[in-house]
Amino acid sequence: MPLPASQLEAESYLRLMVEATSKIGKTRSVGQSLCKSFGMTYIIQCGTQSSMDPLKRVTKKFEYDLIRDESQLETAIKSARVGVKEGKFKAIFLDDFNLYATYLQTELEIQSRNAKGEPDGRKFWPEYHRRLGNTISRLMDVKAHFVMTAHPSGFMGKSASEIPGVFTDLVVMDSKKGRRVFVLNSEDTPGRSCRSYDAEIEMEADCGELWKLFQTAAKEPVPPKK
Numbered sequence: 001m002p003l004p005a006s007q008l009e010a011e012s013y014l015r016l017m018v019e020a021t022s023k024i025g026k027t028r029s030v031g032q033s034l035c036k037s038f039g040m041t042y043i044i045q046c047g048t049q050s051s052m053d054p055l056k057r058v059t060k061k062f063e064y065d066l067i068r069d070e071s072q073l074e075t076a077i078k079s080a081r082v083g084v085k086e087g088k089f090k091a092i093f094l095d096d097f098n099l100y101a102t103y104l105q106t107e108l109e110i111q112s113r114n115a116k117g118e119p120d121g122r123k124f125w126p127e128y129h130r131r132l133g134n135t136i137s138r139l140m141d142v143k144a145h146f147v148m149t150a151h152p153s154g155f156m157g158k159s160a161s162e163i164p165g166v167f168t169d170l171v172v173m174d175s176k177k178g179r180r181v182f183v184l185n186s187e188d189t190p191g192r193s194c195r196s197y198d199a200e201i202e203m204e205a206d207c208g209e210l211w212k213l214f215q216t217a218a219k220e221p222v223p224p225k226k
Contacts, residue, residue, distance in 0.1 A: 037208025
């Protein structure tokens with residue numbers, strides 16, 4: 001039975017992908033604003049422990065796990081579910097997921113090699129796309145704010161276009177004169193846009209302020225830039 005558009009509900013939580021180059025400060029900016037705005041945050045860190053040092057200097061309102069293989073990732077997803085269900089975690093931060101994607105690609109290539117040591121793309125590429133998508137989908141099912149960071153062009157094949165499309169919103173993080181900003185809906189980055197906000201703007205790289213913006217836009221839609 002067809003339903004009226006008025007019954008469409010706004011998102012209850014952030015479902016956000018932040019795309020940024022290395023060393024720009026995304027772990028600190030995203031992590032700090034999640035902790036400040038929402039409370040205890042669980043970080044699934046696919047990079048190095050040292051990448052969280054800048055964040056540790058400004059807040060310790062988070063717990064984390066370092067991810068190097070699939071078994072560790074599965075444990076982390078379970079920890080996220082349990083922690084949110086128990087009311088411990090209010091946000092989940094999947095950081096540098098492109099680094100895990102690189103690991104996964106290598107492992108699947110090795111597993112697909114024939115007797116001559118040649119990898120079989122017909123076997124490993126579908127599995128690569130399936131596993132990356134499955135990880136994101138399961139974390140999105142958790143009833144908490146979910147933010148993922150990745151480098152531009154951090155995923156291979158169709159995942160490069162499909163993964164950004166899974167998220168409700170995608171922002172590009174940049175640094176301008178020492179100030180970290182989120183860039184929304186820029187014409188300079190086609191395919192990198194938000195569903196929760198239509199206009200092209202630049203704002204402080206703060207997940208809490210971004211969430212407020214989205215909530216306001218759900219009540220008072222902003223006309224897109226002409």
